[in-house]
Amino acid sequence: MTSDLDRRVTELKDLLPEAFTDGEFDPAKAAEVLGIATTGEREHYGLRWAGKQEAQASLQVGSVATLRPNLAKSIDYDTARNLVIEGDNLEVLRLLQRGYNDKVKLIYIDPPYNTGNTNWLYNDDFSDGLIAYLEATGQVAEDGNRKSSKTEAAGRRHSGWLSMMYPRLALARNLLAQDGVIFVSIDDNEVHNLRHLMDEVFGPENFVGTVIWQKVYSPKSSARHFSEDHDYLVVYARNANEWTPNLLPRTAEMDAAYKNPDNDPRGPWKSGDLSARNFYSKGTYPITCPSGRVIDGPPKGNYWRVSEESFREMDADGRIWWGTDGNATPSVKRFLSEVKQGRVPQTLWTYKEVGHNQDAKKQLLERVTFETSDSVFDTPKPTGLIRRMLTLATSPDGDDIVLDFFAGSGSTADGVLQANAEDGGNRRFISVQFPEPTGHSDYGTVADITRTRVAAAIEATQNTGNAATCPAGTFEFRYLELAASNFKVWDSSTAPTSEPELAEALALYSSNLAADADDHAIVAEVVLKEGATLDLPWRDVSLAGERTVLVGNKLAICLARNVTTELTDALVDLGVPRVVMLDAAFTDKDQAKSNAFYRLKNADITMRTV
Structure with a gap:
């Protein structure tokens, strides 16, 4: 029986997983997370970086911003079930905390990979996220350029990336349902830090696995050392005891192994070995074949898998195969109708199964027309990759919410729309994208690309497959933009005194x-x-x-x-x-x-x- 102390520790672990190291409560880490100053410091295992305390303290900061509807950029705003949000995802995640706490079934994000040769726009000002966002998007002072070069010393570069990711992952965790799961795309530059960071935010006991995705279909001959053919998907559950992945559909190749040479009325089957190396006290007995041949016992060093009594019962039920001439070593008939109707997911996803980078670009170009090849989004993900995650983590009738707060080209929303159209599902998506300037005239910001693709995906899917059976609003979206509150806030620090x-x-x-x-x-x-x-x-x-x-x-x-x-x-x-x-x-x-x-x-x- 669980004691009251055990219950309270479990509750604390759910509220503050960062305060536990190797399963044990760490008061110093708890104080650090809560922004409480401590004297002295006890050595402990954990991930540390310059700026961590500021990133942790930012979780205590509320938002004075809001999300303002843009009806012109929406599709049927009043009835739409999906959201496309333009804004800094840190502020947006803060705003979603009350309404979506414990409600999101699947989170997939494809954050900046921190390769060291590009810029990102997430150099957060934790003190006032709204003002920083308005400055970055040119809505206030022109000198508010937040672009931060990543071509720095490795330590600073990693620290900046970790400070950017930490509060977003912590806020995202709050939104996950108890049976929810998060997939994070990453490459070798930060996969090691991401694992440590997610252990801290989600708890190491909720680590599910690291998937290797084969992202290219041919080696890069220009590679100096190795051709980098894969990315990773780091997977954590909100509560690993509550989340179990759905089975993947069986493949045609798997089913092709089942035949029915004896016209068994139970349908196709395949034979399985009756012997095994594991010791079994009742697994050594002679067997007489229908032809009269006597088999003295199992192969040397092996044992029959079942007792003699069970073997005779299986034979009487037609579950033993003796070969066409009744003289073969017996094997077990395993019927297709009785095997698990699906396959357990594995941690290697090949491009033949889920697509590769070139598939992703082709799919994007089917949705969005770019003026020149230079303006095409660089790193989209194939919808096959998204569909695999949807298969594992959502169900057609679950009314599941799918969140992507690094929406990019909109692959996640596209994948959700495709899945719903195919199976008549009622999944909903929330896509959040920073209006990062593209430097091209056709689409001024990445958020413009996101919205354009989602709208095109709706047009392409709303009349296909089983789309007609989807709930109203499935093929619509509300477009919202991060903005200042509609209500005035009195600021005593700037109030006049006369x-x-x-x-x-x-x-x-x-x-x-x-x-x-x-x-x-x-x-x-x-x-x-x-x-x-x-x-x-x-x-x-x-x-x-x-x-x-x-x-x-x-x-x-x-x-x-x-x-x-x-x-x-x-x-x-x-x-x-x-x-x-x-x-x-x-x-x-x-x-x-x-x-x-x-x-x-x-x-x-x-x-x-x-």
Whole structure:
């Protein structure tokens, strides 16, 4: 029976896996993760790098940003089940914490490989991620260029990469369901550090395996030492005790080994050896063949796999094969109908099974038209690779969420759409991509490529296979962009101190709505604040002449700028358990808000204002 202490340790391990080393709780590491200063330092095994404490402390930082809908870039926004998000994935992951905690079934990411000869745009400013993002995308000060060269000394380069990956993986772990799994693409430059890092974030006991993907179909003759033919997929479960991969479909070659030479009514079968080297006390007895030949016992040094009694029962049931002449050494008939209807996944994925780099580029070009070959995305992944992960980690009817927060060319979303169209599934995807400049005129940012490919994939798949049986919204997406909040935030550090200036500043906050706030943006932000998911259907209703948006069937967001008794009564009649209203809508804030609150409370409706 599990003790209370064991239970509490298990709970702590789930909340703070980084605080355990080799399965033992490490107070110093716990303090480090929580940003608590400690005196002295005990030596312990673990991954350390310059900037680790800052990266860990960043997990305690909230976000003042939001995700703003872009209807023009969406496909059927109000009913879409999928999300394409443009923005810094660290800030986006922070915003998804409440609504998607413990809900994502599969995460696949293809982060920067840190090869040392390219730039990346994830040189994080942990103190204020939104401002850093706005600067990097040219939305504020022009001198805010966050590009960070990776052509540095190896130690600094690895440290920068680890600091970039750590908070993203930690936040992503929170989103994984207990039976969820994450696959991370990587190459030899960082695979060793990634394993250590993921051991720390997910716990070494949740390591599933390292897959080798054969990414090229021919050797590179220009290689100085070895032709690099593979990448890795590092696989961790949220809880290895809860996650089991689905079986892969059996291949035609596997089934071809089964024949039926004796026309057995149970169908095709293949023979299996009756003897084995493992000692079995009942496995040494003579056998008489139907032809009359006596076999004194199993081959020298071996044993029959079954007892004599079991052997006779199997023979009586027609499960022993004696050869066409009844004189062969007996073997066991293993029927195709009785074997495992699938194959256990292996850690070597060949290009013949899941595709290679050239397949990936060809698939991208089928979806996206580039002006010149120079502007083609360099490192897409083949959809066959994505489909393999989907087969292992999702089911057609599981309503599973698939997250890719380094979306790149959009291969993951494309793979999800293909899988749903093929089996009529209800999987949903969330694709997050930084608007990294491409330097080309056809697609200004990588996020433009992502959106273009997803839209093309929808057009190509929505009328194929079993797409007609998929839920509404499967072949649609909501496009959202990382942006400043729709609600003003008072910053006391920059507030004026003189009385006239202070009065003038306070007057600006008589309404907490930002000047550019629109209804769709407000609804999206409220959904995030309320911890609901961004893929719930939206439906407009008019109550007392005012606009209210129903999100799913449990949340009503009232967008009225003036709340009346008539409107409150209409919200009661609507019967939704949660109502959110704009704080700016109450002219007499104390009295009017109190009246609305208690009127709704008496009807068992929870009311909140923003």
